[in-house]
Amino acid sequence: MASSSKPIILATRKLPQPVEERLSGAYEAILNPDDRQLPIDELLRIAEGVDGILCTLTDKMTPPVIAALPARVKILATFSVGYDHIDIPAAKARGLVVTNTPGALTDATAEITFLLLLGAARRAYEGETMLRSGQWTGWAPTQLMGRQLHGKRLGIAGMGRIGQAVAKRGLAFGMAIHYHGRRAVDLPTELPATFHADDADFLAHCDYLSIHMASTPETRHWLNARRVGLLPQGAIVVNTARGDLVHDEALIEGLTNGHLGAAGLDVFAGEPNIDARYLPIPNAMLLPHLGSATVQTRCAMGFRALDNLDAYFAGKAPGDKLA
Ligand code: GLV
DSSP, rough: OOOSOOOEEEESOOOHHHHHHHHHHHHHOOTTTOOOOHHHHHHHHTTTTTEEEOOOOTBBOOOHHHHHHHHOOOOOESSSOOOOTOHHHHHHHHOHHHHHTTTTTHHHHHHHHHHHHHHHHHHHHHHEEEEEEEEOOOTTTTTOOOOOOOOOOOEOHHHHHHEEEEEEHHHHTTTTEEEEEESSOOOHHHHHHHHOHHHHHHHHHHHEEEOOOOOOOTTTBOOHHHHOOOOOTEEEEEOOOOOGGGGGHHHHHHHHHSSSSEEEEEEOTTTSSOOOGGGTTEEEEEESOOTTTTTTHHHHHHHOOOOOOOOOOOOOTTTTBBO
16 A cells, blocks of 8 residues: 555545545545444554545544654544634644645535424424324314414524525525624625624524534533523524534523524534534434435535645645644
């Protein structure tokens, strides 16, 4: 393996076949066909013989892990847009190049946001449970009445690429768009949206709240008990960004005490060991972090990570360089 003139790349997880084929064609690839989550000591051992690592959000690249990476490893290309699993300052200090895959999963994430908005609003989990458990006795005028999207206010926390893709779809559903973030965004005229610099003012305008912020130490637990309390009675919360943006205690309390109407969650703090108190809540639609999980998007993410590796090993600056 070491005699190859091609750079050696470790892919920490099993990737879609077309991605592994391209990786294996351009590099000496170390694959993970069983898709086993590599314990960090094993990853570090394998890394002794590699030039770059194609990692995912399940590999926690903390400062001690980055410091322990063998000197030979020059680049970490993550198969994700989010990079909260990588300590960027530590990577910079170590001279490690880090790249992500922005853009590749925008549409898939915006689409799953609407699966959750609609599923939470229309009580999809309760309906499916009733039907599959044999409890459905037939159509009834007052059965499982939910809420509509049309004519309601959709609040977007974090109007980046994904937030804007969600806003666009919200307009098509007849929703009025409000948003909050560090600053107003220069939006195209076909995307009318009201900016609220003040979080309390923003939250008061959210019949539906959809979270699209990056997870950072500053945004951790952004949706806390105070902010849940500022949402209108019956508001619906959707999170397709990162679990730790939400304080589980506050959201669970809001869902069980009747202040919130429902929630749709694709991401959780401590995945996959999520707060078990979510599991019995009927007005919560829960998905196991599937936001980018379409064949098209998972291939696009892999190709984007490979574009970054190709650029780096060709001596050029990777397009998505974070460090
Ligand atoms: C998925 O959650 C990603 O960050 O790509």
